[in-house]
Amino acid sequence: MIDLPTSHVIILAMVLFILGLIGLLARRNILFMLMSVEIMLNAAGLVFVVGSSKWAEADGQLMFIFILSMAAAEVAVGLALILQFYKKFNTLDADAASNLKG
Amino acid sequence: MTESIWIIIALPLVSFLILAFVGQRMTRQTIALVATAGTGIAALFTLVTGWRLLSSNQANFEISSNLWEWINTSGLTIHMALHLDALALVFIFVITFVGFLILVYSTEFMNEDSGYARFFAYINLFIASMLILVLADNLLLLYLGWEGVGLCSYLLIGFWYQDPSNGYAARKAFIMTRIGDTALIIGLFLLFVEFGTLNIGEILTAAPEKWVTGDTTAKLAAFLLLGGAVGKSAQLPLQTWLPDAMAGPSPVSALIHAATMVTAGVYLIARTHAIFELAPEVQFIVAIVGAITLLIAGFSALVQRDIKRVLAYSTMSQIGYMFLALGVGAWSAAIFHFMIHAFFKALLFLGAGAIIMVLHHEHDMFKMGGLYKKLPVIFWTFLIASASLAALPLVTAGFYSKDLILWQVFASNIGGSGLWAMGFAGAFITALYSSRMVLVTFFGKTGISPTHRPGWAITTPLLVLAFLSFAGGFIELPHTMGHTQLFSEMLHGTLPALTMRELPANGELMLQIITGLTSIIAVGLACLVYLRRPSIVNQLKSSSFGNLFVRLWFTGWGFDVMYNALIVRPLVSISKLNKKDILDNISIGVSRLMAFGNSQLVLSQSGKLRWYMMIIALGAILTLTLSIVI
Numbered sequence: 001m002i003d004l005p006t007s008h009v010i011i012l013a014m015v016l017f018i019l020g021l022i023g024l025l026a027r028r029n030i031l032f033m034l035m036s037v038e039i040m041l042n043a044a045g046l047v048f049v050v051g052s053s054k055w056a057e058a059d060g061q062l063m064f065i066f067i068l069s070m071a072a073a074e075v076a077v078g079l080a081l082i083l084q085f086y087k088k089f090n091t092l093d094a095d096a097a098s099n100l101k102g
Numbered sequence: 103m104t105e106s107i108w109i110i111i112a113l114p115l116v117s118f119l120i121l122a123f124v125g126q127r128m129t130r131q132t133i134a135l136v137a138t139a140g141t142g143i144a145a146l147f148t149l150v151t152g153w154r155l156l157s158s159n160q161a162n163f164e165i166s167s168n169l170w171e172w173i174n175t176s177g178l179t180i181h182m183a184l185h186l187d188a189l190a191l192v193f194i195f196v197i198t199f200v201g202f203l204i205l206v207y208s209t210e211f212m213n214e215d216s217g218y219a220r221f222f223a224y225i226n227l228f229i230a231s232m233l234i235l236v237l238a239d240n241l242l243l244l245y246l247g248w249e250g251v252g253l254c255s256y257l258l259i260g261f262w263y264q265d266p267s268n269g270y271a272a273r274k275a276f277i278m279t280r281i282g283d284t285a286l287i288i289g290l291f292l293l294f295v296e297f298g299t300l301n302i303g304e305i306l307t308a309a310p311e312k313w314v315t316g317d318t319t320a321k322l323a324a325f326l327l328l329g330g331a332v333g334k335s336a337q338l339p340l341q342t343w344l345p346d347a348m349a350g351p352s353p354v355s356a357l358i359h360a361a362t363m364v365t366a367g368v369y370l371i372a373r374t375h376a377i378f379e380l381a382p383e384v385q386f387i388v389a390i391v392g393a394i395t396l397l398i399a400g401f402s403a404l405v406q407r408d409i410k411r412v413l414a415y416s417t418m419s420q421i422g423y424m425f426l427a428l429g430v431g432a433w434s435a436a437i438f439h440f441m442i443h444a445f446f447k448a449l450l451f452l453g454a455g456a457i458i459m460v461l462h463h464e465h466d467m468f469k470m471g472g473l474y475k476k477l478p479v480i481f482w483t484f485l486i487a488s489a490s491l492a493a494l495p496l497v498t499a500g501f502y503s504k505d506l507i508l509w510q511v512f513a514s515n516i517g518g519s520g521l522w523a524m525g526f527a528g529a530f531i532t533a534l535y536s537s538r539m540v541l542v543t544f545f546g547k548t549g550i551s552p553t554h555r556p557g558w559a560i561t562t563p564l565l566v567l568a569f570l571s572f573a574g575g576f577i578e579l580p581h582t583m584g585h586t587q588l589f590s591e592m593l594h595g596t597l598p599a600l601t602m603r604e605l606p607a608n609g610e611l612m613l614q615i616i617t618g619l620t621s622i623i624a625v626g627l628a629c630l631v632y633l634r635r636p637s638i639v640n641q642l643k644s645s646s647f648g649n650l651f652v653r654l655w656f657t658g659w660g661f662d663v664m665y666n667a668l669i670v671r672p673l674v675s676i677s678k679l680n681k682k683d684i685l686d687n688i689s690i691g692v693s694r695l696m697a698f699g700n701s702q703l704v705l706s707q708s709g710k711l712r713w714y715m716m717i718i719a720l721g722a723i724l725t726l727t728l729s730i731v732i
Contacts, residue, residue, distance in 0.1 A: 021719060024712075024715055025712060025715055025716055033711075094711045095710055095711075095712065097709075097711070098708065098709030098710050099709060100707070100709040101707060101708055101709030101710075
């Protein structure tokens with residue numbers, strides 16, 4: 001096994017996170033916005049994992065499993081919402097739902 | 103027995119509670135029974151207690167009964183404590199006994215009224231409050247009763263509340279007496295600051311030790327107490343509410359505005375006599391107030407057309423006599439006149455009420471006329487009471503009480519011939535207007551004919567009161583005739599005796615003959631002008647000078663107009679200036695600021711999800727940057 005330097009993995013996580021964030025901000029399609037959120041979650045999970053291996057502690061990996069199961073639940077709810085969203089507005093454009101304007 | 107004087111207060115209070123809570127569901131007979139039973143038993147109890155005390159042959163009897171501790175804070179301890187002495191005994195006798203008779207009368211008088219239970223509930227509450235007032239051991243408890251009777255007076259003047267003018271009269275009475283009450287409560291504060299207690303007995307014993315005669319604080323305290331008394335007793339300058347208070351039912355006028363409540367001021371001054379004796383100037387003001395009030399009210403009574411308004415002005419005038427007596431130090435004479443006045447004035451009001459009831463609620467005397475054959479019981483009792491009011495010599499109680507006052511005013515070292523002359527002129531006017539009232543109502547041209555003769559519940563109280571108005575005077579006869587002093591001997595332990603100046607030996611008899619003749623002459627004069635020669639009155643009225651006075655007196659010397667112009671209107675216009683209260687701008691400003699902030703922050707809520715995300719990201723970047731920089 002090649003020993004990956006921790007900093008590389010952190011940089012990878014940052015890149016993934018920023019990609020996700022930009023996707024979230026730039027995309028108008030609500031389905032892609034959900035996917036971007038998933039990428040950001042995984043970036044955070046990656047940092048937990050690398051931390052766990054660096055200090056040889058199980059906590060980080062435990063946290064990653066927690067994030068994974070939470071993400072699964074979130075996707076389930078999110079996809080259901082997107083389905084309803086599509087039924088109501090007949091589009092996936094997030095800007096279409098601005099009824100809560102003050 | 104002696105320890106349980108609280109029962110006298112508790113009985114009418116229980117009647118009130120029963121009537122107030124379940125009165126609506128009771129039949130008229132039950133209501134009448136409950137209403138009269140409480141005060142009736144209290145009257146019996148008072149008679150028994152009074153008999154025991156008087157037959158115990160103690161010169162100075164007192165009963166104190168401490169019920170419970172009412173207020174206890176640092177420096178101020180008020181007990182719910184009662185105190186019965188000779189002065190209070192006279193008052194509770196009048197309140198329970200006359201009150202009972204008036205309640206019996208009301209059972210028939212109010213029979214047609216829909217507010218039967220409400221009426222008796224108020225009356226019983228009034229009797230309980232009045233008993234608290236006179237039996238109070240300390241000034242705060244007295245003040246509780248004082249306000250209680252004021253409240254009941256307000257409720258009962260406005261008893262027929264559907265008519266707005268009755269409500270107006272009730273509010274006027276409440277506000278005018280309230281001015282006096284404010285003076286009284288400030289007086290109580292002053293006394294508390296000075297003596298550290300509100301117990302009446304302690305204050306009265308401590309006052310002469312603390313103050314020398316003429317002390318400024320004593321004057322101020324006496325003056326504030328006088329303010330309270332003047333308001334409650336309808337004396338100058340707070341007298342204008344009493345004639346309007348006649349808007350209430352006649353038994354209310356008889357009980358509250360003739361026999362008991364309006365004499366609370368007399369009671370207060372007599373009760374705190376030690377303070378007034380230390381402030382001779384204020385005591386002299388009491389006499390002046392009484393003398394002026396008795397005159398101006400007498401003149402006003404002379405020209406009224408409404409029979410109840412005649413009696414209202416007459417009440418003011420007679421209380422003026424009591425104030426005059428108090429002012430010259432004739433304490434027991436004032437209390438004696440209070441008792442006799444309670445008998446005959448209650449009788450006059452009850453008689454007038456009965457007449458008004460059987461004449462389709464007609465108040466105008468000049469529309470009555472010729473009633474003496476149709477209503478014999480009312481006529482004879484009314485005649486006896488009027489004779490007592492007019493102080494016809496030798497046979498009426500009013501003569502003995504008023505004559506006692508006039509003589510003592512003359513003989514007192516404070517009074518003198520000036521005050522005596524005013525009281526004497528007042529006696530002449532009193533005889534004149536009371537004869538006018540009787541002559542116009544019962545004689546002359548026949549007016550409206552009565553619907554029916556009143557039943558026993560109305561006539562029995564009239565007969566009992568007529569007996570008392572006639573015979574009540576014989577317990578106190580002057581030196582010159584009989585020399586009986588049962589009444590002043592009873593009060594001797596509580597109230598100091600009159601200090602007399604040097605006078606010629608036969609002066610008293612001379613004055614008695616003069617006053618006696620005067621009232622006979624006045625009655626004769628009234629007979630002449632109202633029965634034989636009505637043209638004299640008409641000529642007098644139609645002359646421009648006479649017309650002016652008649653109008654002035656009819657409106658009670660224009661005090662209402664003056665108070666309207668001097669106080670009410672300026673006050674209303676000042677309050678109109680600041681109709682939109684300047685200080686409101688503070689709270690309005692706060693709400694405006696909130697609304698402005700809301701309109702600005704609402705712009706940030708675009709409802710666009712990506713916009714929110716952008717803000718969150720910017721916020722996160724800002725926070726991170728800051729955490730790195732700092």
